[in-house]
Amino acid sequence: MAAIGPRGDGAGEAAPLTLADYARSARARLAPAVWDFLEGGAGEERTLAANTEAFDRYWLRPSVLRGASRPDTATEILGRRWDAPLAVAPVAYHTLAHPAGEAATVRGTAAAAAVPVVISTFASRAVEDLTGRGVPVWLQVYCLRDRAVTRGLVERAERAGVEALVLTVDAPHLGRRLRDVRNGFRLPAGVVPANLTGGDGFADPSVHAREEFDPDLDWTVLAWLRSVSPLPIVVKGVLTGADAVLAIEAGADAVVVSNHGGRQLDGVPATLDVLPEIAEAAAGRVPLLLDGGVRRGRDVLTALALGARAVLVGRPVLHGLAAGGPDGVTGVLRILLDELTDAMSLAGVRALADITPDLLRRSGDR
């Protein structure tokens, strides 16, 4: 097994100006096997690469003389005002990146903007220590074979003040992450799911998921979750218009267009590339969120122009956390916000409602 522990202190680095700077800084600090777990995708990582490449196929078509010097990035989703169309995607085990884990992520997010933090079923800090700290906290739900454990987690989260449930539907088991197989990746001692009771054998996430995840879910799981909790249900992991319709018919309050950051089925398309099909099928009935490959403020603008109401950001938040703890998370989110505001202003967009497909030109299109 590869050694896991801090590598270097990153001293002497220039202040990060982009999310890529944060990624470099995080890589210098993390043990290679931890970096690979956080960064890697499934199979040949074609989908992982496609997620970022898809954004580069779009060009922006600015409108001039629009008086857009102070763009308004605020939005409202599921009855809550968000300072910006951004949220922190659920990522397991933030203590891999920083000892304070999700507590640091929540603190760092709150210092940047009032936007939701979605904590994973496999969060490594207690949910009670994460809520009531200036940002909405949502809980990502993996429906386990033992429904009593899932129910206990949801009820605990609700009592703690979690505001929505994000049901992940693309993971009957974990995808084949070859970097982790080659590294013999195991979670370091002490990195455990803080909100799940009982059991051990957490160390190999892939084996653990095979044992614990319910691999035979169907759309009735939404009715079950609804019977357990009154919280809004967001379905995460939809990649076709047909599945978006099924999610809405099954009672989803919102849908996340996601391929799990390229970590599940390698060879599925980039999320940005399937967004128009899903937006057409959903026809405005529920808000659509998107994640996968968002690395610049203008990527947010692109996703919104193709039908998303907001985006979630996964790995970059962990890069910020590894690079600088809560301050690093604040830094990552502020860069994204600053870049978004800058892009809106330069493109002549005063508010998110002004963003339409006309804002974009796809490479190769006339």
Ligand SMILES: Cc1cc2nc3c(=O)[nH]c(=O)nc-3n(C[C@H](O)[C@H](O)[C@H](O)COP(=O)(O)O)c2cc1C
């Ligand atoms: C290290 C890691 C752990 C993740 N853990 C979870 C998880 O516990 N639950 C989940 O639904 N998605 C999980 N995801 C997927 C993210 O929620 C999200 O879909 C993806 O990271 C978005 O892509 P991005 O990293 O390019 O922003 C994880 C992603 C990474 C990189």
Ligand SMILES: CCCCCCC(=O)C(=O)O
């Ligand atoms: C049984 C632990 C599983 C953690 C899985 C986290 C995840 O979704 C990922 O993509 O990794």
